[in-house]
Amino acid sequence: MAANGVNNIATTTSGTNAGGSVENDPLVLIPELSRLFYKNGWVTGTAGGISMRYQNQIYITPSSVQKERIKSTDLFIYNDNEEITYSPPLLKPSQCSPLFFLSHRFRNAGCCIHTHSQNAVLITLKYDKEFIVIDQEMIKGIIKGYDQPPQYYKNFEKLVIPIIDNHPEELDLKQPLYEAMEKYPETNAILVRRHGLFVWGPNWAKTKTMTECFDYLFEISLKMLALGIDPSIPVSNNSNK
Numbered sequence: 001m002a003a004n005g006v007n008n009i010a011t012t013t014s015g016t017n018a019g020g021s022v023e024n025d026p027l028v029l030i031p032e033l034s035r036l037f038y039k040n041g042w043v044t045g046t047a048g049g050i051s052m053r054y055q056n057q058i059y060i061t062p063s064s065v066q067k068e069r070i071k072s073t074d075l076f077i078y079n080d081n082e083e084i085t086y087s088p089p090l091l092k093p094s095q096c097s098p099l100f101f102l103s104h105r106f107r108n109a110g111c112c113i114h115t116h117s118q119n120a121v122l123i124t125l126k127y128d129k130e131f132i133v134i135d136q137e138m139i140k141g142i143i144k145g146y147d148q149p150p151q152y153y154k155n156f157e158k159l160v161i162p163i164i165d166n167h168p169e170e171l172d173l174k175q176p177l178y179e180a181m182e183k184y185p186e187t188n189a190i191l192v193r194r195h196g197l198f199v200w201g202p203n204w205a206k207t208k209t210m211t212e213c214f215d216y217l218f219e220i221s222l223k224m225l226a227l228g229i230d231p232s233i234p235v236s237n238n239s240n241k
């Protein structure tokens, strides 16, 4: 234990160092996924972040850094009481940390991903309180609620994603995000207007898959709207089959 009460990373991490599997080790995965998300255009300009809960520890990306260059030693680590157990020197934890903690505490999330995808931001300009899409194959990649084992939407079911308004500080998003989680128990994602998307799920792989499916659904819906087709109208009522 260091003088500041925060452990050295070697004594804190439980992934590859303590019998965990390399495939699920947040110290490996978060830098890898951050690079991928940067290439997707989801976390440019130091935006976005990732949180993972693994073996009773929560790993969170640092704030205001080039997200594609994050190293394992740059990650903040917390215990399940949200007390910090490893703090990288000279870095600050993500401003989204209180929002990530909400997903772990109230949705039992194993992972939470925050993107600034332009598709996500654009879709928040087209809708007021909810984005709704139906009759798309990629809806089947989205988990409904947070039961175990996970229940997936059917392609013909209506997928509703709440939209909350942005605030100058991430901490001010905590209450509206919590209220949206309460109001929409089936959702595993919340859009923040003119800002981005939060997605959570039982583990990193399912959360990554859902983030990709959401982004696809936002993009195709924007294209449908440009063609004059409403993505929320079922095929049965839609002249554009």
Ligand SMILES: CSCCC(=O)C(=O)COP(=O)(O)O
Residues within 6 Å of the ligand: 045, 046, 047, 048, 049, 061, 062, 063, 064, 065, 093, 094, 095, 096, 114
């Ligand atoms: C230009 S990014 C503005 C802050 C933000 O919305 C974000 O997602 C990044 O916050 P962090 O503190 O994790 O860098």
Ligand SMILES: [Zn+2]
Residues within 6 Å of the ligand: 047, 048, 114, 115, 116, 195, 196
């Ligand atoms: Zn953000």
